[in-house]
Amino acid sequence: MNKHLNDVSMTYKEHFLFSLSMLGEGIAIGLALLIHAVFPCLFANTFSNWVESCNGKLKKSKRK
Numbered sequence: 001m002n003k004h005l006n007d008v009s010m011t012y013k014e015h016f017l018f019s020l021s022m023l024g025e026g027i028a029i030g031l032a033l034l035i036h037a038v039f040p041c042l043f044a045n046t047f048s049n050w051v052e053s054c055n056g057k058l059k060k061s062k063r064k
Helices: 002-007 012-038 046-062
Strands: none
Touching (some): 002 012, 012 046
């Protein structure tokens, strides 16, 4: 466990809160994708924008 926390340069609490925030976003994105599956005109770029945002957050967390 400590190896992963050291690899991402986070404390346990920081990692816990970061993971929970990503979970909340993931659930919201999942709902948007479900709506998009039924109504393709809605949330057309939401998932790709979220993936780019996640990539930025993960890169930022590794720079700490």
